Amino acid sequence: MELLEKIRILADGAKYDVSCSSSGSAGASRGRGTGSTLSCGVCHSWSDDGRCISLLKILYTNECVYDCSYCVNRRTKDVPRASFTPEELARLTMEFYRRNYIEGLFLSSGVKVSPDRTMEEMTTALRLLREEQGFHGYIHVKAIPGADPRLIDRAGRYANRISVNMELPSEQGLKLLAPQKKREDIIRPMHLISQKIREEKEEKKKRRPLPQPFAPAGQSTQLIIGATPDSDTRILKLSETLYSSFGLKRVYYSAYVPVNYDSRLPDLMKPPLLREHRLYQADWLLRFYGFAAGEITGGREENLDPELDPKCAWALQNMHLFPVEVNKADYSMLLRVPGIGPLSAKRILTARKHGPVTYEGLKTIGAVLKRARYFITCRGKYYGEGLEDPVFLRSLLVDRREKGPGEQLSLFEALSPREENLLPAKAGF
């Protein structure tokens, strides 16, 4: 089969995987090879759906012995099948990389013959790329559930990041939609990976850096949203656990795109993009804003408010904490003001050193006041309205832009570096 045909098939099979981040490790080949990695991610293009393309996100093969009902690659689906050879994949990655099309490779796969066999071939491709082609760019590899831990270990030593897709947030969901997969098969490698990463971190503290560290940019996972009845509350609780107990770097959420007809799947007309968007916003609150999952969902077993940014929703439930005086509040409280992100909060603290911050001053330092003004005072003065009347205030805060006809408006801001979303690591400039 022609390489062109393979790419078409294998990109098709990979596109529902959402992770594209290339951040989290910095280094360079220093003349011995090709490639470097940056601690901040770099997008190389944006596809027609507006999502960032950073890595060559592709399957090693779309053949699969499993039959997960939500998946385009399931055994029973009538689609053309293809597999790379390790040489083809290594060459393709290298040629794309030197033209600066991509930041690196994100290799996932269906399960061809067996998990071990698949993991082995993927690892061979990575070895060729690293050892023979001298590639020092970013590699994110999927660990195939059920593969031998030794194979996962080897793959992880060639990769910057390794991940196991949880896909379904609950055990019941997994039983129903992917009966051949056992929760154990997913949890075990995740455990193993997080343990290994932790051990090596300890090791590194004691001695000099290891020659071939295991997944230095950490572990991530992906959850499918809307294929099972799991509520946002449940999902956020799960993410919180994954961050705290497993030390994951990212949890990705992927709105379920109805690719198969199956009586066990919900009858969705469109992927639940707005819900996915709210989850990303809430996830951001978990990772960078010091929120606990229970605070965001208010302890109720339900979905996030579709009409409100989760921080606004939280603030409306906690009006006794507002308004906040920008000249007195500490960093963590500033971060809780709707519309103020890490970057603005830091700038406010910096500016405060030289005198009081006025309302105009907030604009000067680039804070976005559209929402914030309802929740702050500057030198005692309140510039918004509605503080006494949460119902009225709610109507002011509702995300009109996102209430358009479809759900197709700008829903992906969670993935693009807008003020509220800027990673703290990049703040300060």
Add this chain to the structure above:
Amino acid sequence: MGTLIYDGSFDGLMTALYRVFLGGDTAEELIAEKDYQPGLFSTGQRVETHEGTATAMVEAIRKKISPRALRHAFYAASTGRKEAGTLVYRYIKKGFSLGKALDSHLLDPDVAALHALSRRVGRELHRLLGLTRFRLLENGVLYAPLEPDSDIIVLLAPHFALRLPRENWIIHDVRRGKAALYNRRQWVLTDLERQGRLPLDREEEELQELWKNYFARIAIEERKNPRLQAGNMPKKYWKYLVEKEGR
């Protein structure tokens, strides 16, 4: 109100600043030659760029203010905007009285104005780290044409020297007629005119085809969102993007 006119280069700007701060000239306005229009009551004074003087000024900024302030000034100047010279002048002037703390005075209008310019360049630089596209030429050189808003190929070159150390490459600012050339050891900046059609390596078209197909296939039909795409990847950069060329 005095005006100093410099040649538009960063060295030129630094030479002019030196004259004001250390050479006893007075001026309120620093303007690049290309933007200068003689006024009715004022005449500008031309400053001859002098490398040694410029270096002395750069060192003074680095030591008496901070390396970061120097970077902000450099970024702001690379916008090539008419007001850039004067804004840099006001910013550096504040810097000599505030010292290291300069960049924490976020409410100061001179500091805020300069940061805004500098951020604009930082943003474009970050975008182009991703959006630069090399084409492999027949002679084995990787060639990337660009038309950035700001004069930033000198900021892109170090990144690619680190990333593609074993290649020969050219990053060409087509509109400004200059290029960064790299020969597997170091990069230099030179003048380079607009090029005609360059002979491509025989595998180049195949590779471009592979990339274009990948690009088309990775989008999810049900999520099509051209507005978001153009918001993230402004159309002004599409001209040299292999996957968007001619669209």
